[in-house]
Amino acid sequence: xxxxxxxxxxxxxxxxxxxxxxxxxxxxxxxxxxxxxxxxxxxxxxxxxxxxxxxxxxxxxxxxxxxxxxxxxxxxxxxxxxxxxxxxxxxxxxxxxxxxxxxxxxxxxxxxxxxxxxxxxxxxxxxxxxxxxxxxxxxxxxxxxxxxxxxxxxxxxxxxxxxxxxxxxxxxxxxxxxxxxxxxxxxxxxxxxxxxxxxxxxxxxxxxxxxxxxxxxxx
Amino acid sequence: xxxxxxxxxxxxxxxxxxxxxxxxxxxxxxxxxxxxxxxxxxxxxxxxxxxxxxxxxxxxxxxxxxxxxxxxxxxxxxxxxxxxxxxxxxxxxxxxxxxxxxxxxxxxxxxxxxxxxxxxxxxxxxxxxxxxxxxxxxxxxxxxxxxxxxxxxxxxxxxxxxxxxxxxxxxxxxxxxxxxxxxxxxxxxxxxxxxxxxxxxxxxxxxxxxxxxxxxxxx
DNA sequence: TTTAATATTTAGGTTTGCCTAAAAAATAAT
DNA sequence: ATTATTTTTTAGGCAAACCTAAATATTAAA
Ligand SMILES: [Mn+2]
Ligand SMILES: [Mn+2]
Ligand SMILES: [Mn+2]
Ligand SMILES: [Mn+2]
Numbered sequence: 460x461x462x463x464x465x466x467x468x469x470x471x472x473x474x475x476x477x478x479x480x481x482x483x484x485x486x487x488x489x490x491x492x493x494x495x496x497x498x499x500x501x502x503x504x505x506x507x508x509x510x511x512x513x514x515x516x517x518x519x520x521x522x523x524x525x526x527x528x529x530x531x532x533x534x535x536x537x538x539x540x541x542x543x544x545x546x547x548x549x550x551x552x553x554x555x556x557x558x559x560x561x562x563x564x565x566x567x568x569x570x571x572x573x574x575x576x577x578x579x580x581x582x583x584x585x586x587x588x589x590x591x592x593x594x595x596x597x598x599x600x601x602x603x604x605x606x607x608x609x610x611x612x613x614x615x616x617x618x619x620x621x622x623x624x625x626x627x628x629x630x631x632x633x634x635x636x637x638x639x640x641x642x643x644x645x646x647x648x649x650x651x652x653x654x655x656x657x658x659x660x661x662x663x664x665x666x667x668x669x670x671x672x673x674x675x676x677x678x
Numbered sequence: 679x680x681x682x683x684x685x686x687x688x689x690x691x692x693x694x695x696x697x698x699x700x701x702x703x704x705x706x707x708x709x710x711x712x713x714x715x716x717x718x719x720x721x722x723x724x725x726x727x728x729x730x731x732x733x734x735x736x737x738x739x740x741x742x743x744x745x746x747x748x749x750x751x752x753x754x755x756x757x758x759x760x761x762x763x764x765x766x767x768x769x770x771x772x773x774x775x776x777x778x779x780x781x782x783x784x785x786x787x788x789x790x791x792x793x794x795x796x797x798x799x800x801x802x803x804x805x806x807x808x809x810x811x812x813x814x815x816x817x818x819x820x821x822x823x824x825x826x827x828x829x830x831x832x833x834x835x836x837x838x839x840x841x842x843x844x845x846x847x848x849x850x851x852x853x854x855x856x857x858x859x860x861x862x863x864x865x866x867x868x869x870x871x872x873x874x875x876x877x878x879x880x881x882x883x884x885x886x887x888x889x890x891x892x893x894x895x896x897x
Numbered sequence: 898t899t900t901a902a903t904a905t906t907t908a909g910g911t912t913t914g915c916c917t918a919a920a921a922a923a924t925a926a927t
Numbered sequence: 928a929t930t931a932t933t934t935t936t937t938a939g940g941c942a943a944a945c946c947t948a949a950a951t952a953t954t955a956a957a
Contacts, residue, residue: 464944485905498945500906505943517905517952548792558786567777573767683914704935717915719936724913736922736935 463564466533467492468502469511472522473530482519528595532571535591537563538584539574545585546578552585552636553627586627587618587637587674603677605641605653606670614641618674626672633663641675682783685752686711687721688730689782691741692749701738747814751790754810756782757803758793764804765797771804771855772846805846806837806856806893822896824860824872825889833860837893845891852882860894 461469471491475483485503489496507514511526522530540562544550550558572593575581584590591597600618608614616639619626630636634657644662645654651667680688690710694702704722708715726733730745741749759781763769769777791812794800803809810816819837827833835858838845849855853876863881864873870886 462943486903494944495946496905497907497947501944544789548789548796550788550792554788558784558789561784561786562781565777565780567780569769569773570763570767570777573769577767681913705933713914714916715935716917716937720914 460566461529464502465506465511466529466564468506469522469526469530470533470537472512472520473527473534476521482513482521484519488520531591531595531597533563535593535595536565536571538588538590539571539578539581541584541586542578542581542590543574546581551627551631553624553631555585556622556624583618585637586622587616600674601676603675604671605643605655605665605673605675606651606667608643608653608675608677610643610646612643613678614643614675615639615678616641616673617676619672620674621672626669629669633665634658634661635673640678679785680748683721684725684730685748685783687718687725688741688745688749689752689756691731691739692746692753695740701732701740703738707739750810750814750816752782754812754814755784755790757807757809758790758797758800760803760805761797761800761809762793765800770846770850772843772850774804775841775843802837802856804856805841806835819893820895822894823890824862824874824884824892824894825870825886827862827872827894827896829862829865831862832897833862833894834858834897835860835892836895838891839893840891845888848888852884853877853880854892859897 468488471488472483475487475491485496485499488503489499492499503512503514503520506512506526507520510523511529512520512522514520537559540559541552541555544555544558545552575593580592581590589597589600604620605614616635616637618637619630635641640658642656642659643653644656647653647664651670653665653670654662655665656662687707690707691702694706694710704715704718707722708718711718722731722733722739725731725745726739729742730748731739731741733739756778759778760771760774763774763777764771794812799811800809808816808819823839824833835854835856837856838849854860859877861875861878862872863875866872866883870889872884872889873881874884875881
């Protein structure tokens with residue numbers, strides 16, 4: 460029905476529109492898809508002709524209902540496959556994104572739905588991102604990052620904002636995964652770093668770059 | 679590494695070269711891939727430039743070692759995914775081919791190998807076709823078809839030559855699946871049809887079209 | 898407000914994979 | 928051995944998705 464490229468564009472635009480009212484800009488889309496702005500302009504025209512998004516020159520773009528639906532279905536598939544790779548095939552959470560980028564384009568509603576129930580209808584993917592159900596509904600994240608937490612607060616890791624293999628491997632090395640318990644012991648004004656106790660054992664300093672990319676739930 | 683199209687061409691040529699010494703012809707490839715002969719000529723030139731096959735104008739084509747390797751790896755993925763869909767997700771054997779045609783192009787050696795062991799290193803796919811191991815080795819079929827069997831011989835269904843949904847659904851209706859036991863009771867010279875007893879119960883007449891498409895093992 | 902910087906679009910071109918129509922080669926029939 | 932038929936290739940073109948370079952809009956700075 461839709462090409463890989465179209466689905467990737469819609470997914471990128473959906474992501475970039477989260478929160479912001481103005482929609483996604485050409486440059487932002489180009490950067491996210493690792494392509495050039497000129498190519499994006501081309502594609503926006505085509506997607507607009509297919510009524511998947513609203514495009515007025517020099518303004519940003521916003522997805523139509525149809526465009527949004529396709530984007531969310533693709534996200535659903537992506538995250539379900541990530542769960543499959545981790546839960547069933549024993550992949551690490553830093554290895555799954557690349558493969559899921561391919562698997563998310565497989566077209567078979569039956570496959571997606573069967574996979575969903577085979578996995579036990581998971582609500583979150585290995586990075587803590589919510590998985591849309593077959594109707595496209597899924598919860599908005601409670602966007603608290605570790606950075607925002609006060610001294611002496613205890614938190615549970617619920618997700619990662621940056622899902623790059625580099626970041627995930629570093630977290631692995633620190634012993635920080637989904638569900639890990641963190642105790643904020645000190646906040647350094649100078650560089651935004653935080654001293655935390657991980658799972659009641661090791662004591663570590665986390666840079667601001669790390670703290671801003673960890674979603675947590677206050678205990 | 680290789681495009682979907684390239685993999686599909688190599689797979690088709692590999693299939694068409696089974697048995698025949700002369701390699702695959704342009705028209706045969708076009709028919710199998712549901713494309714036009716002119717397009718095939720185009721592509722053969724490109725694949726030849728990439729040393730994936732040997733192409734001399736107006737002669738047929740034969741895969742090089744490299745081309746054969748890619749073809750077999752694609753077949754391996756295709757058949758493993760078919761097993762996954764049937765064994766784990768409960769698909770019918772007539773539904774899996776179409777989806778496997780997409781999944782076979784996912785590029786991740788780790789995924790393929792993990793899937794293989796997750797499935798218990800199956801030797802045959804849901805249609806009885808042998809699955810290449812990770813080195814590309816797999817047994818040649820013992821190509822006995824039901825048609826060749828004598829009266830009073832007892833056989834076990836081991837595979838299907840035609841894997842179209844139409845044929846598979848018809849077999850399903852007849853109660854014939856992999857492992858079914860057939861007893862040849864009569865052979866009709868006139869139209870090549872055979873009267874058989876299926877699993878020691880029902881008595882049915884199978885047309886020649888059915889008999890030539892069933893691989894069996896003599897008991 | 899005029900100028901400078903940045904963002905976006907247009908123009909023109911490439912590659913991949915496909916098509917139809919026409920030419921050429923190979924094979925079959927007379 | 929010609930002639931007819933079939934198979935295959937070539938020629939010319941098209942759509943998707945990308946590119947660079949140049950033009951135009953928008954936004955920020957002076
Ligand atoms: Mn991912
Ligand atoms: Mn994820
Ligand atoms: Mn198949
Ligand atoms: Mn099969």
